[in-house]
Amino acid sequence: MHTLNLGILAHVDAGKTSLTERLLHTAGIIDEIGRVDDGNTRTDSLALERRRGITIKSAVVSFALDDVTVNLIDTPGHPDFIAEVERVLSVLDGAVLVISAVEGVQAQTRILMRTLQRLRIPTLVFVNKTDRAGARYEQVLRSISEKLTPNAVAMGPAVTGLGTRDVSCPPYADDDHRLTGRLTDLLTEHDDALLAAYVEGGESVAPTRLHEELAAQTKRALVHPVYFGSAVTGAGITALTRGIRELLPAAGGDADGPVCGTVFKVERGPAGEKLAYVRMFSGTVRTRDRLPVARGPVAVAEGKVTGIDVFAHGADIRSDSVGPGRIAKLRGPGDIRIGDAVGAPRKEAQEHHFAPPTLESVVVPTAPASRGELHFALAQLAEQDPLIDLRQDDIRKEVSVSLYGEVQKEVIQATLAEEFGIDVTFRGTTTICLERPSGTGAAFEIIDTDDNPFLATVGLRVDPAPVGSGVDYRLEVELGSMPYSLMRAVEETVVETLEQGLCGWRVTDCTVTMTHSGYWPRQSHSHAVFDKSMSSTAGDFRNLTPLVLMAALDRAGTTVCEPMHRFRLELPTDALGPLLSVLARLRAVPGAPSLDGALCVLDGEIPAARVHELQQQLPGLTRGEGVLESVFASYRPVTGAAPERSRTDHNPLDRAEYLLHTVRRVGSQGDCR
Missing domain, CATH: 3.30.70.240 (Alpha-Beta Plaits)
Structure with missing residues (x-):
């Protein structure tokens, strides 16, 4: 047996979850096929999903196709929940992209296919709903070639009974000249040896050779077989399952190698414990192992594995271990988030495949006394969906969430009510802008001067950088000119401060350079303990850096x-x-x-x-x-007047206001000078 981690992706309402149900039925996992409209499908387990008839969270279910164990991941189709698809892409061995034979190639279909091609994920295309009135064959096939990929090959002739419950989607025989001719034309474009065999052989290449090469090129994401069928009637499903079994690659990995896995989903168990869905790439994790967790290149925690559930035969079952290629739910590690690496970090850089949310809205509890509970609940939701991106405004006692659309807002509102018992409303949805430096600006503050109440010298210069480059921090001072903890305090505060620019939006595509540094070493009075009033602390630099950085940014303009x-x-x-x-x-x-x-x-x-x-x-x-x-x-x-966003800090652009709050805090907390 070998394992295949398979994603089912589609534009909303293309029949993705119905296809999942049909595959489970074909594999003998379920006796009766559920219906999305009836709210009784296997992978839509949330009450909200059943009620709305859409997939909101990705779900995993396992079944066997002969000698292949398929871990099938059903993903949302609605664009408001594209973040769920984002997380699944990093753990897939192959994918089935579902298209409706009625609506054809849609906007989300094109986005998904471009991403699958960019990531080189082997993909089969399944054209569903051929039993529906208005279903099309030639037009959809042509649209796939024009809008998705020219390297598509239909695996069956024209559908019979199109648009009726009696629809039939028979596959081509392996030696059908219509298939072998198309395969020869397509596959020789990517394989010189096959082209030479075709030239030397005269008219044709053996069907077995073509099928072997089709499998090889499909696994390399060079070509995309297309199947027509109906998840409702079962037409075309046998051909599709054969394609999944024979044309998509098996998961690899060394069971005795170093532990390496990726967390792609986090949920809470009945007792509130974290359950981390992990795709294993190498090594073996066992119960009671101490497992290091890395966030990017940095190790952030180590936790003991207290339980392992693996997916098999349509259920998740308790296991003592999980090896490479498998997906498991791990219990135990508490400080674990989506995107974290368990064991050794993967060499492949983690990147965003889709655009970030461009909308935000303030969440307002109906009962003002439940503000604390609301923040706790939203923090838990953000664990399950990091792109919610909470924005806490301690001044106004408000919290905002990032959104992809209005449907996502409705789902968050319903989830807060049903799972946490918190009724909320949302203010109007606003667009998330960003700021880029218009020019170069610099500023500095020197230690022990009348207008600098902090025991720190900080100088910073802001320069524009190429679009898409993010924030780059550099030094023009010697690294050893200050203790590393003070240097680090400045760098971390620069990143935090740039979350709000001159108009309140996040500042990006810039280079920030430290040009001045200075501090007072640890000092004490004679025969006394360390005196913070005579010594620089990290707090001095954390408090001074926003003033200097925003002064430099103000001179640069945004x-x-x-x-x-x-x-x-x-x-x-x-x-x-x-x-x-x-x-x-x-x-x-x-x-x-x-x-x-x-x-x-x-x-x-x-x-x-x-x-x-x-x-x-x-x-x-x-x-x-x-x-x-x-x-x-x-x-x-932006053309015209630039929109502004209310600030959530003490406004370092207003020196008097900032010092009024910061210096007062200094007086009550000596270590925050």
């Missing part, structure tokens, strides 16, 4: 940038004129339209904050015939 979506519109040609005037009012930048008779295709960019408004107006502008696809593209400087 440009506020808003998130932009790239859009694609298909609409009747006669609706183009009225639509262009609406796009201008929404501050969109359209490109040149492409006209094809009565159909017009228009590409361009639009502020993320205006996408929802465009979606609402589109049906009326196009007689219900307009189709809009949009995806995050980039951040672009």
